Amino acid sequence: MNVGKVLKIAALTMVATTASAQVIVTINYRPPETVQRVAIPVNPAEKRLKVLIISGQNSYEHDWTGVNNMLRTLMQDTGRFDVRVTEDFDHGTLEMLKAYDVVLLNYSSRWNYADASQHIWSDQAFKALYDYVRQGGGLVAYHSSFTWGRDIPEYRKLIGAVMTPHDSRRSPPGAFPVHIVDRTNPITQGMREYIWTYNDDMYTNMQMDPEAKIHVLATAHDSSASYAPELAGPKYPVAAYTPDKLKAMKGMDADHPQVWTADYGKGRVFSITLGHDEVSLHFAGLQTLMLRGTEWAASGAVTLPVLEEAKDFPTH
Template sequence: MTPDKIDVLLATGRVTVEHDNEHRSFRHHTGMLTALLESTGRFRVRVLEEFRGIGDELLDRFDVVLVMYEGRDDYHSVAEGFGTATEQALLRFVRDRGRGVVWFHGSSVQEPDWGWPEEFDRMRGATLSRETGLRPRPQGEVVVRTTEPRHAITEGLDARWAVVNDDVLTGARMDPSARVLLTVFDDVDSYRRAGWPNAHTPVVIPPGGLEALPGMDTEQPLAWVNEWGAGRSFCVTLGHDWDTFRKIPFMTLLVRGVEWAATGEVTLGPPERTGAARWRVWPYYDGDPSRFDRAVPAAAAAARH
């Protein structure tokens, strides 16, 4: 029996300039998130570009909220929250109603002086702020590690895989309740080679130098899950660069993470990329590849298109 579709509310809108430039790249991100999720056949996605002010009545129509909202224009600005009514509604949505929330990329960041509810950190299972050493590590090719291969979200993923030119946020301080799925080794040499920090990165270097930054030369969490109240939270700080969306491990991690946050279970596998299915274009999960399969008579394949 085909499972019921999961209703996803993709909450976006105000994001930092690097995600919302003259090309409206945040809409490209929302388009890619929507296309990837819906291509699995498991999700029905609705995008909302003004999340502030909504309450229980709207949220109750959905199984999971995917947050791609930063509430500020750049790294140096104070973020604007959702407003008390919406923030409390989201907490009830997860804690009391047993639904899910997904924190995507920079939406996980929450400085203590921004006025967001402290419970948001407990809901996501981690604190991400400059006080914990939060920083975007130097860009380039980065090898990430599947730290917890026994979780349903990461089962079968490569033990190590690479991302290129992503904005890899490190320095999260994890709650004991969180379960880390994905990490990166945050080596100090990569910072030295990059001449870090730059003006874009408002991180204070301690007197001991780069080596004294919290978590330096250790495995740093990039994706994790947390059960909070009756509901669930999935966080992934990767996803800045569009090339990351084409990585099979990332695609699998993301769709499974959203499914798990919504239901507590995982039914989705990676997209099929063998045989005729290797000809599918992104997002790889859907599309009839029979026209490329020589085992299917040409006339029959053509009739399907």
């Protein structure tokens, strides 16, 4: 046998040995569907939980129309919900809301978070919302719902917290782990301790309303290391996040509530700051929280399963 042939056999043997040492894990997986489907009507005879999404305006960073469609499709596909969307709640009434088991807020009153001018509902509409929840209606406060209402005390109390321009901030990471700190709650029971969210916002140092008796289900960690320009990128100007300025910022290097529940009168409130857009809504952890949180707010019980990639698993 010539030398070249021997070397060739030896090389193939090494490749085979290396390959056999590598554990190849094959799972039942398909990429998320990125084309948004339009949710079709539901047969009223199915007696599903009725959800009303209140929308119609949002800040410029949010594709609220796409998110509404994604939420509606996601929820109706479970077979548990029948979802409607209104883009005009300026003069909403209690009678209108009472037709639903739960209301989901996907609304922001300002085009830019720091704008002085805003578009808010009539006093009648606010009263209708408060009365609806007080009398036993469910509420889901979703993502951009926390970026307005800082100057409306009862709204702050209703949803539990708001972002304020001078104290609150969006932490730089667009993908970050979310720590499920209470896995005994019906919403989070059976979920893994940490899930990830993607293309999302970590709301940090929010103004928590002292009268809202919230129960925190999940947190995220705001780290000063994340503000390093190499990681944060051009959206975070270097001069604004020097070490001395970072040190003076409230809530730095700390955990911050991202998901919580609260009672408001006889009603149940599920607040979730996560879910920036339809991209983040493709992932199992966030989908699980949204679906089970909405079901709990609507009915007081949770029957929907934890989605596979969000399930708890043995770590020992």
